[in-house]
Amino acid sequence: MKNFLLLFKHERRALFPSAKNKKLDIIGGLLSAIVTLVVIGAFALMIYAVAESYVTIKVNKVIDPTARAHELLNALYTVIVVALGFMCLEKLRTNLVRKTDRALFLRLPIKQSTLFLSKFAALLLWNYVTAFFLIIPINIIFFVILKPGFMFWLHTALVFILLPLASFLIATLLIVPYIYVINFLSTKYFIAFITVSSLVIGAFLLYSRFLAALQGLFETSSIKFLLSTELVKFLQTLNKFSYPANSLASIALGQDMLKSILIAGITAIVSLVVIFVSTNALYKLTLYRNAAHVKRGRKKMIRRRTVLGGLMRKEFISVFREPKHMFSYFSIALSMPFMVYCCYTLFDTLISNALGLRFEFSLALTVILVFAILTNTFCTTNITRDGLTALKAKMFPVKASKILFAKVWFCCIISSLSVIASVVVLYLTSGFSLKNSLIVAAIGLTFSLSQILIATRMDLNHALLTASPSEIAKVSNRTIAKTITLGLFFALIIGVLSLFVAVFAGKTTPSFLFSIDVKESYTYLVPLAIAAFYFLISLLYYSVRIEKSFKKLVR
Amino acid sequence: MLLEIKHLYKKYSKKANYAIEDINIVGAPGEIIGILGHNGAGKSTTIKCVTGMHPYEEGSITIAGHDLATDPINAKKNFGYVSDEYTLFEKMTGFEFINFMADVYKVRRRDRKERIKKFQSMLALGDSIYKPISSYSHGMKQKVSFMGALIHDPKVFILDEPMVGLDPHTSNQVKNFFREHSSRGNLVIFSSHNLDVVEKMCDRVYIIDQGQILQELDMAVFKSIGGDLESYFLSMTQRVAKA
Numbered sequence: 001m002k003n004f005l006l007l008f009k010h011e012r013r014a015l016f017p018s019a020k021n022k023k024l025d026i027i028g029g030l031l032s033a034i035v036t037l038v039v040i041g042a043f044a045l046m047i048y049a050v051a052e053s054y055v056t057i058k059v060n061k062v063i064d065p066t067a068r069a070h071e072l073l074n075a076l077y078t079v080i081v082v083a084l085g086f087m088c089l090e091k092l093r094t095n096l097v098r099k100t101d102r103a104l105f106l107r108l109p110i111k112q113s114t115l116f117l118s119k120f121a122a123l124l125l126w127n128y129v130t131a132f133f134l135i136i137p138i139n140i141i142f143f144v145i146l147k148p149g150f151m152f153w154l155h156t157a158l159v160f161i162l163l164p165l166a167s168f169l170i171a172t173l174l175i176v177p178y179i180y181v182i183n184f185l186s187t188k189y190f191i192a193f194i195t196v197s198s199l200v201i202g203a204f205l206l207y208s209r210f211l212a213a214l215q216g217l218f219e220t221s222s223i224k225f226l227l228s229t230e231l232v233k234f235l236q237t238l239n240k241f242s243y244p245a246n247s248l249a250s251i252a253l254g255q256d257m258l259k260s261i262l263i264a265g266i267t268a269i270v271s272l273v274v275i276f277v278s279t280n281a282l283y284k285l286t287l288y289r290n291a292a293h294v295k296r297g298r299k300k301m302i303r304r305r306t307v308l309g310g311l312m313r314k315e316f317i318s319v320f321r322e323p324k325h326m327f328s329y330f331s332i333a334l335s336m337p338f339m340v341y342c343c344y345t346l347f348d349t350l351i352s353n354a355l356g357l358r359f360e361f362s363l364a365l366t367v368i369l370v371f372a373i374l375t376n377t378f379c380t381t382n383i384t385r386d387g388l389t390a391l392k393a394k395m396f397p398v399k400a401s402k403i404l405f406a407k408v409w410f411c412c413i414i415s416s417l418s419v420i421a422s423v424v425v426l427y428l429t430s431g432f433s434l435k436n437s438l439i440v441a442a443i444g445l446t447f448s449l450s451q452i453l454i455a456t457r458m459d460l461n462h463a464l465l466t467a468s469p470s471e472i473a474k475v476s477n478r479t480i481a482k483t484i485t486l487g488l489f490f491a492l493i494i495g496v497l498s499l500f501v502a503v504f505a506g507k508t509t510p511s512f513l514f515s516i517d518v519k520e521s522y523t524y525l526v527p528l529a530i531a532a533f534y535f536l537i538s539l540l541y542y543s544v545r546i547e548k549s550f551k552k553l554v555r
Numbered sequence: 556m557l558l559e560i561k562h563l564y565k566k567y568s569k570k571a572n573y574a575i576e577d578i579n580i581v582g583a584p585g586e587i588i589g590i591l592g593h594n595g596a597g598k599s600t601t602i603k604c605v606t607g608m609h610p611y612e613e614g615s616i617t618i619a620g621h622d623l624a625t626d627p628i629n630a631k632k633n634f635g636y637v638s639d640e641y642t643l644f645e646k647m648t649g650f651e652f653i654n655f656m657a658d659v660y661k662v663r664r665r666d667r668k669e670r671i672k673k674f675q676s677m678l679a680l681g682d683s684i685y686k687p688i689s690s691y692s693h694g695m696k697q698k699v700s701f702m703g704a705l706i707h708d709p710k711v712f713i714l715d716e717p718m719v720g721l722d723p724h725t726s727n728q729v730k731n732f733f734r735e736h737s738s739r740g741n742l743v744i745f746s747s748h749n750l751d752v753v754e755k756m757c758d759r760v761y762i763i764d765q766g767q768i769l770q771e772l773d774m775a776v777f778k779s780i781g782g783d784l785e786s787y788f789l790s791m792t793q794r795v796a797k798a
Contacts, residue, residue, distance in 0.1 A: 310658025
């Protein structure tokens with residue numbers, strides 16, 4: 001028991017890293033917390049708005065709030081079970097199968113079953129904690145809408161006990177094929193890239209549907225248009241077959257309690273048994289051998305490159321061959337033109353419907369700049385992601401400025417391709433003029449480069465080279481929050497000012513302190529000047545004492 | 556001299572004590588030098604200062620006539636370094652890594668081809684160099700580190716605990732290579748706490764303890780008077796510990 005508790009503590013620490021951090025960054029932490037709260041708040045408000053309208057929908061000319069709430073709650077629980085299941089799948093792979101601490105523990109006088117149980121219990125705990133943050137906000141929303149009484153919370157507690165088991169079951173059933181797929185893709189970089197990019201574009205496709213729905217919401221000022229007859233029918237069908245989420249929804253709403261508890265209880269017991277038996281077997285299977293089998297690569301010709309070329313190729317390989325990085329940069333950059341097109345079309349329609357005016361240039365500019373910020377957030381790990389190998393670079397007979405320039409230049413190429421492709425898409429699909437396209441591209445490229453420079457230098461100043469991935473993620477989140485805030489500030493200034501100038505183009509501004517004759521050319525010159533100013537600031541921030549900062553880089 | 560370390564001082568933080576104090580080491584062409592010490596004695600810190608990985612507070616380091624502080628690029632061109640941590644670019648294959656190092660050191664195509672062939676055979680790497688480094692064993696990573704460090708045929712070859720993780724055959728090959736490399740007028744300098752290897756291989760040995768050099772031994776003279784390195788090292792370090 002003592003060993004179990006000791007190991008459990010170790011596993012728990014790995015899954016829930018301590019908030020203590022030597023490099024306390026108040027601004028970054030605060031911005032990061034605000035961004036998280038805003039995202040959670042936005043989702044909660046959206047679910048509230050949908051739920052409030054959905055429960056008042058008439059089906060067969062009858063309003064039945066409890067039946068509608070059941071359907072919606074079932075749908076939400078289904079999403080949680082599936083999403084949590086997939087998150088758990090990755091946790092299972094990394095903590096139970098791939099983690100290298102097994103080799104260490106095997107040498108210690110600890111029973112294999114104790115080791116397995118500690119890992120299993122910590123993963124289950126992680127599942128419950130994550131489920132808590134997903135279930136509670138949803139149930140609060142339904143409590144506010146339906147006002148069902150105190151018993152609802154007892155039912156919620158029961159749902160909270162049962163739901164994570166169902167998602168753990170999904171993860172357990174899928175873990176073996178999942179490991180095979182991951183191992184297969186681990187050396188098939190191009191296939192992995194295509195797969196990941198397709199998934200990202202698929203996700204954005206869904207997002208564009210959501211944006212289209214949002215467009216309807218703005219136009220009709222009512223959320224009910226979202227809730228079409230097809231959607232209601234779909235949710236009703238889902239309610240019949242989405243097992244065990246439908247039983248959990250029944251428990252939450254206190255319907256057919258005996259039957260629901262019986263079904264959910266049996267599910268829980270079966271889940272526990274299956275989870276325990278299969279993960280135990282899986283753990284034993286992988287305990288003494290590495291799950292991944294690496295085939296020999298192809299022989300290659302020796303090719304000489306310039307120092308910069310070699311450094312850039314190294315950057316490319318380290319991003320392209322790491323699925324996490326590939327997704328964060330290449331797939332997002334590849335999807336950017338698609339996202340820009342969707343957002344531009346949506347807002348263009350909204351503005352022209354609402355005001356009868358079109359601000360193509362300002363709108364395209366703002367949308368491209370915002371997505372350039374999103375794509376280049378990856379650059380906030382330009383140093384950190386190298387880990388200890390960043391120190392190896394200190395031994396190279398190459399100036400620090402050149403080593404860092406290779407990183408900036410590599411990001412610049414990817415980002416520029418993405419910005420140019422976005423502008424080309426707008427030019428080809430939205431009747432955007434060539435002049436506008438060229439100027440938007442020029443501003444977009446300058447702005448992207450500024451973001452890359454700031455993100456890289458910020459990472460150099462705060463790099464944690466030997467920290468655990470969770471600590472690195474925490475520091476990166478703060479750097480990301482700061483980079484996004486700064487970028488958004490300048491993107492909005494550029495967008496708003498270009499809009500302002502466009503409105504007054506060819507006129508004289510109203511006199512506040514002094515009036516200006518706004519010439520047509522100002523529409524382009526003002527945003528160009530601000531982008532150039534931002535670039536100069538970022539270049540200065542990036543360059544000052546860069547050699548010294550790189551020299552200071554230690555573990 | 557190919558390596559001159561003069562009055563080197565290093566602290567890990569402003570408030571901390573010196574990790575190394577007044578270190579003085581010289582290395583001539585054709586020599587094999589060992590830095591001998593317990594764990595935490597200051598061997599790795601000294602080596603990491605020499606390689607430019609750690610900044611230092613006082614003193615000077617000159618490699619092949621180039622001062623590391625004022626002429627770092629030329630100083631770095633003249634050494635190759637194998638660390639005890641095998642920090643390699645894991646996503647590359649061994650072959651790609653070696654080629655990358657050759658690009659960084661601007662090695663000619665013909666030279667890198669010759670050297671890759673030579674080391675591939677010497678270290679018994681075979682076709683494994685075409686596999687990703689992330690799939691390598693500890694020993695394999697060590698071998699690829701060797702190749703990466705030697706691809707530009709450095710005048711000064713610096714190693715931190717070089718024999719750890721190597722199989723007996725490779726270990727023997729590496730020792731032979733040390734001799735061959737130094738016989739061509741180069742300097743090999745390595746840290747170790749393996750007394751046997753140091754005694755057999757080195758021309759000169761620096762015994763380091765608590766961040767300071769306790770003794771510099773000329774191994775030819777030491778052996779001629781029938782000195783035993785193990786007992787000498789233990790008596791030296793125990794005397795300091797008692798003091």
